[in-house]
Amino acid sequence: xxxxxxxxxxxxxxxxxxxxxxxxxxxxxxxxxxxxxxxxxxxxxxxxxxxxxxxxxxxxxxxxxxxxxxxxxxxxxxxxx
Amino acid sequence: xxxxxxxxxxxxxxxxxxxxxxxxxxxxxxxxxxxxxxxxxxxxxxxxxxxxxxxxxxxxxxxxxxxxxxxxxxxxxxxxxxxxxxxxxxxxxxxxxxxxxxxxxxxxxxxxxxxxxxxxxxxxxxxxxxxxxxxxxxxxxxxxxxxxxxxxxxxxxxxxxxxxxxxxxxxxxxxxxxxxxxxxxxxxxxxxxxxxxxxxxxxxxxxxxxxxxxxxxxxxxxxxxxxxxxxxxxxxxxxxxxxxxxxxxxxxxxxxxxxxxxxxxxxxxxxxxxxxxxxxxxxxxxxxxxxxxxxxxxxxxxxxxxxxxxxxxxxxxxxxxxxxxxxxxxxxxxxxxxxxxxxxxxxxxxxxxxxxxxxxxxxxxxxxxxxxxxxxxxxxxxxxxxxxxxxxxxxxxxxxxxxxxxxxxxxxxxxxxxxxxxxxxxxxxxxxxxxxxxxxxxxxxxxxxxxxxxxxxxxxxxxxxxxxxxxxxxxxxxxxxxxxxxxxxxxxxxxxxxxxxxxxxxxxxxxxxxxxxxxxxxxxxxxxxxxxxxxxxxxxxxxxxxxxxxxxxxxxxxxxxxxxxxxxxxxxxxxxxxxxxxxxxxxxxxxxxxxxxxxxxxxxxxxxxxxxxxxxxxxxxxxxxxxxxxxxxxxxxxxxxxxxxxxxxxxxxxxxxxxxxxxxxxxxxxxxxxxxxxxxxxxxxxxxxxxxxxxxxxxxxxxxxxxxxxxxxxxxxxxxxxxxxxxxxxxxxxxxxxxxxxxxxxxxx
Numbered sequence: 001x002x003x004x005x006x007x008x009x010x011x012x013x014x015x016x017x018x019x020x021x022x023x024x025x026x027x028x029x030x031x032x033x034x035x036x037x038x039x040x041x042x043x044x045x046x047x048x049x050x051x052x053x054x055x056x057x058x059x060x061x062x063x064x065x066x067x068x069x070x071x072x073x074x075x076x077x078x079x080x081x
Numbered sequence: 082x083x084x085x086x087x088x089x090x091x092x093x094x095x096x097x098x099x100x101x102x103x104x105x106x107x108x109x110x111x112x113x114x115x116x117x118x119x120x121x122x123x124x125x126x127x128x129x130x131x132x133x134x135x136x137x138x139x140x141x142x143x144x145x146x147x148x149x150x151x152x153x154x155x156x157x158x159x160x161x162x163x164x165x166x167x168x169x170x171x172x173x174x175x176x177x178x179x180x181x182x183x184x185x186x187x188x189x190x191x192x193x194x195x196x197x198x199x200x201x202x203x204x205x206x207x208x209x210x211x212x213x214x215x216x217x218x219x220x221x222x223x224x225x226x227x228x229x230x231x232x233x234x235x236x237x238x239x240x241x242x243x244x245x246x247x248x249x250x251x252x253x254x255x256x257x258x259x260x261x262x263x264x265x266x267x268x269x270x271x272x273x274x275x276x277x278x279x280x281x282x283x284x285x286x287x288x289x290x291x292x293x294x295x296x297x298x299x300x301x302x303x304x305x306x307x308x309x310x311x312x313x314x315x316x317x318x319x320x321x322x323x324x325x326x327x328x329x330x331x332x333x334x335x336x337x338x339x340x341x342x343x344x345x346x347x348x349x350x351x352x353x354x355x356x357x358x359x360x361x362x363x364x365x366x367x368x369x370x371x372x373x374x375x376x377x378x379x380x381x382x383x384x385x386x387x388x389x390x391x392x393x394x395x396x397x398x399x400x401x402x403x404x405x406x407x408x409x410x411x412x413x414x415x416x417x418x419x420x421x422x423x424x425x426x427x428x429x430x431x432x433x434x435x436x437x438x439x440x441x442x443x444x445x446x447x448x449x450x451x452x453x454x455x456x457x458x459x460x461x462x463x464x465x466x467x468x469x470x471x472x473x474x475x476x477x478x479x480x481x482x483x484x485x486x487x488x489x490x491x492x493x494x495x496x497x498x499x500x501x502x503x504x505x506x507x508x509x510x511x512x513x514x515x516x517x518x519x520x521x522x523x524x525x526x527x528x529x530x531x532x533x534x535x536x537x538x539x540x541x542x543x544x545x546x547x548x549x550x551x552x553x554x555x556x557x558x559x560x561x562x563x564x565x566x567x568x569x570x571x572x573x574x575x576x577x578x579x580x581x582x583x584x585x586x587x588x589x590x591x592x593x594x595x596x597x598x599x600x601x602x603x604x605x606x607x608x609x610x611x612x613x614x615x616x617x618x619x620x621x622x623x624x625x626x627x628x629x630x631x632x633x634x635x636x637x638x639x640x641x642x643x644x645x646x647x648x649x650x651x652x653x654x655x656x657x658x659x660x661x662x663x664x665x666x667x668x669x670x671x672x673x674x675x676x677x678x679x680x681x682x683x684x685x686x687x688x689x690x691x692x693x694x695x696x697x698x699x700x701x702x703x704x705x706x707x708x709x710x711x712x713x714x715x716x717x718x719x720x721x722x723x724x725x726x727x728x729x730x731x732x733x734x735x736x737x738x739x740x741x742x743x744x745x746x747x748x749x750x751x752x753x754x755x756x757x758x759x760x761x762x763x764x765x766x767x768x769x770x771x772x773x774x775x776x777x778x779x780x781x782x783x784x785x786x787x788x789x790x791x792x793x794x795x796x797x798x799x800x801x802x803x804x805x806x807x808x809x810x811x812x813x814x815x816x817x818x819x820x821x822x823x824x825x826x827x828x829x830x
Binding site: 005007008009012013018040043044050052054055056057058059060061064071073074075076077078079080081 | 240241242254255256257258259284340341342344414416417419420432434446447448449450451492493494495496497532533534535536598599600601679681682683781791
């Protein structure tokens, strides 16, 4: 199981849970697992998120491996100029 | 084969990276040979012009184009009726922004366009288009737009994050942070509460938007345009026009500045539709007035801040509520602002709340570190005021609270190696910090943060028969990327810089490339360039091994040549790149390396800025006397360009702080759509901006590169405001710090 930290707006959507646990070995499994287990997160997941894994930002790379002891933080989708 | 590819950026002895060779686009740009968006032409080309709404908010009851269409020389007129429906919400908004549908949502919103044989005929045709408007109440201020009863732009766009009962102009809410704000504030010796406001500013690129579109009757189309991302242009235009992406080839022109403002489309879909209807190429070029009225400035904002600090300078809690209006469509960068507001600091208790709001203004576009300078202005002003109130050194206060490796960032993750502390210590040791100040002069400092990112990237590196190298990449060069890519390729191949030429390919020549934004190109395209060069080296070692009749694992690449290596490799003289290239046809055919990646691992970046100003107590005018930027670049590939990015960000930030603002009249129309009244800093307004490059390698890049293009605009708003406060003895919380505001503050002191 991977512990996932959620930002405040997402936490509010699932009863103020700031951290949830998901069975996931990759980024795709993580996002699919979150959407399946917490349907209230789906609108934001559909709009797009970035994920910080051990301090590194990822946007779309589905097969990025996640270790059980990785620090995983869901973030608003990053944009630049 | 064995390669010298294991990189240790702390130990690597770079030969080309870190030097300052001549820029490859320099001669073209100073001689006028460089071709910008408006420089393209085609046989039979028509001139396209846009009719724009004179109203801030109006229902479009009807548009009669018949008289314009009947005018001799007019070949096509388009309105929204010519475009089909677009499913994707953001793309649908982009279409609506390019050509209004049911309503005109801001002064300058496009409502129709014509293509004619000349500019004069096109202008005459615009006058013949009859639009019947029903003017509606408008709102351009973010706080007024959030108020109950405010004129509503759209119904049904509010998402699930917004509590019931708010204005329909409030699109979304976001929240970040950790800890207990109230408990943290209770530990403070002083809690400062302030409200700050910033005005919208435009990216101010010198080159207006321009494009040339040509769509054939076979459904294939070509588009030449000035953009930060021609793949984005292709994909967006294809979606809007119902084209297959492969049928539309987009070529990026040379670009006269973008700064985020050219990361979307404005004219391009309209030009394509005009060309489709006319059956001839159509060229469109915006005027400066159109650029200011109808292309994206950044957001304006109001921000409430509460920060608690102990008398020895420790921040016990930080809270900010940020309200950003992003113009007529959802998507202000308030989430970026909320994430970055307290990012430089190691805080036990921190929370930010952001509200995305729509108003009757042009749709905002990204502007260098979107959202972050606005948030930094508020937080860094408050920290400065608290530090000064306790009589503390503002740099020491920032050092005491600085985020370091292992700090849990205010937006969630734990930092890896970062350079904020290094920028602060370097600033403190710099002669600028202790230089004497005269009467009415002051000094300010501020810190800033930006995320940086990577994204889809393709590179092809081709070895020509004479041994020179052509590197093909897909990102418009807005900050020196052709030079830095050539340098990284040369470094990796072990050949001189002038043996590599980097070109920007059209969308038919490479796979998908993310826009030139997010400070991504030197990081992501550089990474791909290095990997493409390594692929080419592997192939060249393999060819040498074949010639020598030895195992390819017994060949290494050193100093631009293949060499036998190992006990059983045999004795052969090194085979240089040009020698291998000359016999490529005989050894297996042309040699190339390519690399395609979604580059992740961009490292975050921090900066500290220091500025001296002098305030004229008689007029309120502010003069910038001295400015120094301290920023972590990871590894500066071409230091001239890195310094240029630092200086450019500071210059734009100074303009944002002191002069630039969108001024709206009572009728909601923009009052200053020109550079005479919308005043960006010019060279005579600024001192030479000094720079100090720090190099804390990014572990996610083979050479340690971090993006540098955006962080430099984050601190200056606050640094200038803190300096003006130090000089004048009054603290202003509303930008810009224009002379009338400063004078009024001094007089009311």
